[in-house]
Amino acid sequence: MICWPVANALAQDEDRYRNEQDFLPADFYRARRAALRELLPDGSCAVLFSAPVRNRSNDVDFPYHQNPDFYYLSGWTEPNSVLVIFKEAQQFNKGALQDILLVPPRDAPKERWTGRRGGKTAARRISGADWVLTTESWDSLQLPLPQQRKVLQLRQEEPRTAGNQDPLELDGLLRSYRTKLDKASISADDFLLKRALTSLRMVKQPEELNLLKRAIAISVDGHLQMMSALEPSMTEYQVEAVGEYVFHDAGAEAVGYPSICGGGENSTIL
Template structure:
């Protein structure tokens, strides 16, 4: 009897440890956005839609690169914003008035939020990695209720017949493919059927509502963007120190991507742009195959994505470590435009005011060099053919609004691009493309340049480029 008692005690003590084995290796990172913040966001959505509505959100589809090789999975922005869940084939239902969910054969609960996740599968996980499962989703992400994704149909139908008058659900477009499309069949069928009948349930798209929530960043989001930008700054500095004539553009790209991952970034925010000379004038050039010449200007638009949040930083620097006279002239105009625009940023300022400050400097500068015949009008746009900047966040071109408010982060990225054989332009300016891009946080009192750690002044860049970087060590 004593032996049996000891055995029972040991079993009782070991059960929690056994239950937590499946969670032990799910999260290595310790600086993630907290479950409490994700819950607050879901609660905000439910408050906005009201008790007579429900909302459905779903994960991004997996994308095939070729054969049996997938692209690295990236979660849908809004789904990640509400859940923090990074696995594919997942769905979320928010039902403010509550919905009854059968979580297992013996338990049914009434809940306001249900995350549908891929079931734990040891055989599959041995190949593709550990899954959160229902326990992980509830324990680590703080979701009120999580069930396997095969229960979505049943719960969705229960929601439809719960007396709601509005359903917030994004249409399932043709690019949504694979297993997530199969899981969404009940929603697709409902949407298609609603078009054929006079339904009493109004269908609305929830994206605009969530986008509004994402405009002003929380402190935790700002911390993520600050980290992503700091990582990007270090990478830009290493690239400047490492660049030597004779290197290939792809070597510069490799420096950035290595620096990002070495500092803990999961991915880059967008494909690296590393254009030298004739490629510096292509706004989103990313072939990156040219051998860099000694007098080339190199435009590098590269930034890290950290915990889902993307920065966006650009620096332009001379391959030989010293700007030519013509490169200095163009660079100075762009730098002055950037500084003029940044100085205008603050709470309550229309973005159009910021844009106008840069436009004025560039128009005057191009006119003074004889590149455009007059400074009035929009002639300068021939050589500055993009907008001044954009918000950053979960998307590198994130959601925003026309008037700046504290907690918003915008890029300021004026540029001048003069292709070879530009009519009426002195050939000495040919193939000079300059862009300077910084990430600016709008604060209560004004602004903060999060990317100021990477030099922008000509003298500072030339001084930094005298040093050696991590890219100067030959591979053997």
């Protein structure tokens, strides 16, 4: 009787995880992973980790910003996650798989304070990955690294939790990954993957262009509203507040960069 409300609450949250209106469909991310596979060397795999959480003060973190390359291939915005992409499909118990996404497990008590997690259900819907697991399976997951000629990775930012013994935090996931590499007697290349992703991301897909056009339209409206609101004695902070209100009111989740508002001798300060 104690467990039922928690499980029920988690189930009810699935449909409220995020507003899907402006997000790209899973087919987009499947296509991006397929495009990356075309650029990977034969007999290789790519292993990507989410960006680390950055602490602001005590128990307050900065708003989380996902590694853009990780997001480009998965659409996944949560920390403490892992994405594995194989050049050629690999055999697992579930059959032949081309990619695996591991995400944090649902945790109702934590989510009450830190916000909802998507869990496997949302991750599968968003990413379209062949196999979605929680990171609780990362340690025991038998990756076919010994059979790979190359393992490609990105240069990883060190997590703020360096030394943390929690296996589900980024530091623990990285530690387990390095153990897997050692056992397979293989080293990882941190150059080829970034070069391949850069070449892909330089050419925008139609879906990306549509999002850029929408963002530009919102930005233009925000700038026009800021100019209309200008009055003598207004502070730069007040002008910024007008613009960012318009951005958010139009549906933007965040600004692409901090607003630059300045007049007089401050007009050249970025």
